[in-house]
Amino acid sequence: MSSTNTIVVLPDQSTAQLPRKNYLNQEYGLKSWLLTGDHKRIGLLYLFSITFFFFIGGAFASLIRLELLTPASDLMSPDTYNKVFSMHGIIMIFLFLVPSVPATLGNFFLPIMIGAKDLAFPKLNLLSWYLYMAGGIFILSAMVLGGVDTGWTFITPLSTHYVNTHVVTAAMGIFIAGFSSILTGINFIVTIHRMRAPGMTWFRLPLFVWGQYATSILIVLGTPVLAITLVLVALERTTGIGIFDPTKGGDPLLFEHLFWFYSHPAVYIMILPGMAVISEVVSTFSRKRIFGYTAVAFSSVAIAVFGFFVWEHHMFIMGVSNYSALVFSLLTMLVAVPSAIKIFNWSATLYKGSITFEAPMLYAFGFFGLFTIGGLTGVFLGTLGMNIHLTETYFIVAHFHFVMVGGMLMAFLAGIHFWWPKMTGRMYPASVSQLAAVVTFIGFIFTFFPQFILGYLGMPRRYAAYPPEFQVLNVLSTAGATILAVGYLLPMLYLPWSLKYGKIAGNNPWQATGLEWQIQSPPLTENFVETPIMDHEVYDYEWLANKTAHEVETVG
Amino acid sequence: MSHISPVLWEFLTNWLKNSPLFPPEASTIAPYADALYFFLLAITVIGCLLVGGLVIGFSVRYRKERSPEATQIEGSTLLEATWTLIPLGLFLVAFVWGALLYFRIYNPPPNAMQVYVVGKQWMWKAEHPGGQHEIDALHIPTGRPVQVTLISQDVFHSFSIPAFRVKREAIPGRYTTVWFQATKPGTYHLFCTQYCGTQHSGMIGQIIAMKPDDYRAWAASSTSGSSLAQNGERLFASLGCNACHTGSPTSRGPNLAQVYNTRIRLQDGSTAVADEAYLRESILNPSMHIPAGYAPIMPTYQGQISEDGMIDLVEYIKTLHSNNRIQQTLNTTQLSSTQTNGVTPTASGVVKP
Ligand SMILES: [Cu+2]
Ligand SMILES: [Cu+2]
Numbered sequence: 047m048s049s050t051n052t053i054v055v056l057p058d059q060s061t062a063q064l065p066r067k068n069y070l071n072q073e074y075g076l077k078s079w080l081l082t083g084d085h086k087r088i089g090l091l092y093l094f095s096i097t098f099f100f101f102i103g104g105a106f107a108s109l110i111r112l113e114l115l116t117p118a119s120d121l122m123s124p125d126t127y128n129k130v131f132s133m134h135g136i137i138m139i140f141l142f143l144v145p146s147v148p149a150t151l152g153n154f155f156l157p158i159m160i161g162a163k164d165l166a167f168p169k170l171n172l173l174s175w176y177l178y179m180a181g182g183i184f185i186l187s188a189m190v191l192g193g194v195d196t197g198w199t200f201i202t203p204l205s206t207h208y209v210n211t212h213v214v215t216a217a218m219g220i221f222i223a224g225f226s227s228i229l230t231g232i233n234f235i236v237t238i239h240r241m242r243a244p245g246m247t248w249f250r251l252p253l254f255v256w257g258q259y260a261t262s263i264l265i266v267l268g269t270p271v272l273a274i275t276l277v278l279v280a281l282e283r284t285t286g287i288g289i290f291d292p293t294k295g296g297d298p299l300l301f302e303h304l305f306w307f308y309s310h311p312a313v314y315i316m317i318l319p320g321m322a323v324i325s326e327v328v329s330t331f332s333r334k335r336i337f338g339y340t341a342v343a344f345s346s347v348a349i350a351v352f353g354f355f356v357w358e359h360h361m362f363i364m365g366v367s368n369y370s371a372l373v374f375s376l377l378t379m380l381v382a383v384p385s386a387i388k389i390f391n392w393s394a395t396l397y398k399g400s401i402t403f404e405a406p407m408l409y410a411f412g413f414f415g416l417f418t419i420g421g422l423t424g425v426f427l428g429t430l431g432m433n434i435h436l437t438e439t440y441f442i443v444a445h446f447h448f449v450m451v452g453g454m455l456m457a458f459l460a461g462i463h464f465w466w467p468k469m470t471g472r473m474y475p476a477s478v479s480q481l482a483a484v485v486t487f488i489g490f491i492f493t494f495f496p497q498f499i500l501g502y503l504g505m506p507r508r509y510a511a512y513p514p515e516f517q518v519l520n521v522l523s524t525a526g527a528t529i530l531a532v533g534y535l536l537p538m539l540y541l542p543w544s545l546k547y548g549k550i551a552g553n554n555p556w557q558a559t560g561l562e563w564q565i566q567s568p569p570l571t572e573n574f575v576e577t578p579i580m581d582h583e584v585y586d587y588e589w590l591a592n593k594t595a596h597e598v599e600t601v602g
Numbered sequence: 603m604s605h606i607s608p609v610l611w612e613f614l615t616n617w618l619k620n621s622p623l624f625p626p627e628a629s630t631i632a633p634y635a636d637a638l639y640f641f642l643l644a645i646t647v648i649g650c651l652l653v654g655g656l657v658i659g660f661s662v663r664y665r666k667e668r669s670p671e672a673t674q675i676e677g678s679t680l681l682e683a684t685w686t687l688i689p690l691g692l693f694l695v696a697f698v699w700g701a702l703l704y705f706r707i708y709n710p711p712p713n714a715m716q717v718y719v720v721g722k723q724w725m726w727k728a729e730h731p732g733g734q735h736e737i738d739a740l741h742i743p744t745g746r747p748v749q750v751t752l753i754s755q756d757v758f759h760s761f762s763i764p765a766f767r768v769k770r771e772a773i774p775g776r777y778t779t780v781w782f783q784a785t786k787p788g789t790y791h792l793f794c795t796q797y798c799g800t801q802h803s804g805m806i807g808q809i810i811a812m813k814p815d816d817y818r819a820w821a822a823s824s825t826s827g828s829s830l831a832q833n834g835e836r837l838f839a840s841l842g843c844n845a846c847h848t849g850s851p852t853s854r855g856p857n858l859a860q861v862y863n864t865r866i867r868l869q870d871g872s873t874a875v876a877d878e879a880y881l882r883e884s885i886l887n888p889s890m891h892i893p894a895g896y897a898p899i900m901p902t903y904q905g906q907i908s909e910d911g912m913i914d915l916v917e918y919i920k921t922l923h924s925n926n927r928i929q930q931t932l933n934t935t936q937l938s939s940t941q942t943n944g945v946t947p948t949a950s951g952v953v954k955p
Contacts, residue, residue: 119803124800124804128802195799201757201796204758208756208757292776293774298758299773334675335675337678339676362704372701375700383686383693386686387682387685387686390681391677391682396660398675401664403665411657418654422642425642425693426646430700432638434767435768437769438760503624506795
């Protein structure tokens with residue numbers, strides 16, 4: 047254990063000025079945005095689009111919670127309810143969670159963090175946004191034309207032969223949006239391999255970059271399988287050939303295997319970028335290098351690798367062979383370990399730090415709490431005998447909301463709050479944002495904790511109506527969702543507000559070490575005036591303290 | 603766990619089990635599942651306390667006001683090993699424990715009573731070997747293992763009894779099984795937990811566990827008059843199976859008496875056990891496995907027999923200990939070829955092609 051002491055003085059924001067030239071005012075007009083090759087502008091395009099879809103998905107979530115206030119299906123018909131939860135799942139997963147951090151924060155910051163001027167393929171990057179939007183439009187049109195009611199899991203033969211909703215349209219939307227992820231993944235992998243600044247060795251990469259790298263591998267290897275699966279569903283649905291249909295010699299379990307072969311890794315596609323954000327935030331607000339940097343970096347890779355070999359744990363009750371169930375349960379236990387390693391390393395990073403509690407850090411703390419619960423309840427489900435009772439109930443719903451929403455969404459908000467000053471050059475009000483973080487956390491617990499209990503009681507998921515004894519817990523959950531909604535709406539108010547009225551942030555308001563904080567905020571279109579040289583270790587607060595002595599260069 | 607403080611542990615678990623936040627424990631498996639649940643719960647609570655304690659403790663101790671200077675630390679291999687191996691060890695315990703429970707739930711005891719359940723949009727049809735049919739209900743005796751053989755007639759459904767802590771997917775075109783032994787008489791929820799379309803949340807039934815005497819009384823009073831095997835026998839005759847499966851050494855099809863649960867030598871040299879799934883496949887896809895010494899002449903019955911009919915046939919073949927009955931039906935059908943022998947060709951099982 048080598049150790050050095052660093053004091054960090056936060057800069058005086060009153061003297062900070064907005065740089066005259068930056069990527070936002072380089073060019074004006076709609077065309078300059080729609081045809082941009084600038085990774086930062088594309089990141090913002092994504093940010094607007096995914097926020098839009100998040101609120102549509104959120105509206106569906108509110109409808110679900112409202113319907114479940116009472117045991118009978120009285121607010122809407124069961125058919126409508128089925129469409130509502132299907133659209134909620136499809137939009138939140140494929141149009142929000144999967145692209146959330148990589149396409150917005152990753153796009154914006156990955157090149158800057160490795161000292162590059164842009165991603166390797168700027169045009170491909172723009173294309174991926176257009177594909178995403180095209181996918182989104184397909185999914186929205188499926189919704190407007192009358193909806194889909196297969197759930198986001200598209201289970202066959204229900205989706206191929208037994209529903210007459212817009213399955214093919216929605217599937218095509220996901221198919222197209224999938225290619226948008228694949229392009230982003232390829233772009234990231236090539237960029238990380240080829241475009242690092244001099245001195246930026248693999249072990250000087252910020253952990254955010256490691257996380258994006260592991261995610262990209264998952265995306266590039268997993269998404270094609272989803273694409274194939276959806277094409278097969280569409281083929282069977284339109285032409286009636288027997289791929290999954292047992293009466294025509296198809297195998298209904300084949301669909302489950304193919305679907306989960308993507309959709310389990312997709313869980314890590316959704317959470318790894320979130321973990322990547324947390325590493326940056328925790329380091330910055332405790333002014334410490336991440337404890338066990340290599341362990342955290344390699345645990346991302348381990349998750350990416352093991353993540354491909356656990357898909358069958360979604361099928362333990364589906365009559366798979368007992369022995370294959372054994373193997374997949376064991377591997378599931380193994381994949382839980384790297385997440386535990388990360389949590390402990392982040393906690394240890396706080397040790398002997400100099401901690402402050404700005405909004406990003408509070409969101410990160412929220413992530414710790416919720417992700418720890420989400421992760422450990424995943425062990426319940428990976429445990430074979432316990433899985434039998436818990437799967438397909440509200441326990442599952444609670445578990446993946448803790449991981450995906452409690453983990454990923456908290457991390458996403460942590461990231462947005464962390465990098466907002468860099469993206470816009472402005473600060474948001476500190477106390478309101480801290481309040482929002484706390485409200486979100488409390489609302490979240492109230493919404494989803496009761497669902498664990500409902501799950502152990504046996505309440506099945508995707509029920510429009512339920513036996514009356516489950517009502518109390520459902521009402522509690524809906525009440526929590528109201529608080530949660532307030533938590534999500536608050537940033538929608540003060541973040542736009544800050545664009546005009548927020549304090550000028552200056553280059554490095556948090557005194558963070560990443561390369562992105564050493565340039566002006568908002569950055570220049572070309573990011574760096576001259577190619578930076580990475581002459582120090584990552585998270586080197588001593589270097590930063592020395593550097594602050596000479597003022598950071600502002601270009602104007 | 604219980605050796606830490608048996609009294610406290612007893613108190614806690616009893617309190618929890620009697621609260622409305624906990625499902626009734628009504629099968630022999632339930633206490634095993636709950637014990638594992640409490641173990642996992644304990645890991646979770648400890649894990650959360652640990653992480654919460656570290657984060658809050660450090661936040662208080664090392665907040666900027668108290669700790670203006672951060673001390674940079676690389677990491678520690680010893681600590682990394684500790685927090686890799688301890689969670690791994692705990693997870694492996696959970697794995698082994700869970701695997702044992704899984705095998706307990708999915709490996710039925712040999713003496714289990716057999717029930718068939720067919721799932722279809724959106725109801726559960728239960729068939730007892732004695733010929734009792736029920737819809738969205740299943741009567742079972744307490745104190746006796748019951749094995750349920752499941753199949754779906756359309757989409758995936760899932761057969762879940764929370765009070766028994768068991769669940770099994772009902773899959774189209776494939777038998778799955780689950781077993782349980784009820785301990786307490788009572789009425790429990792039967793849920794369909796796999797999303798199956800419009801009325802998924804209406805696919806709820808009741809499990810009625812009765813004392814053995816009550817069950818016998820119920821079974822006697824609600825029988826439809828003919829057992830599954832008897833229905834199967836009629837189907838066997840009306841579908842013309844007995845034309846080839848006469849049981850005589852010269853017959854074109856193999857002898858089906860006592861074939862159930864035996865190991866069959868197949869033409870390609872491999873062997874297979876003639877369980878329910880095998881019998882089902884042999885009728886729907888006869889060319890899938892051809893017993894050694896027979897020509898692949900059996901026609902497929904795919905699409906011609908409903909799932910209920912399949913169950914009747916399978917149950918009939920299972921109970922077929924000698925070929926006397928086949929011979930009898932053969933004789934009677936030959937004698938009275940125009941008459942249907944008092945048997946309406948059980949429309950229940952046949953779907954006209
Ligand atoms: Cu069902
Ligand atoms: Cu269902």
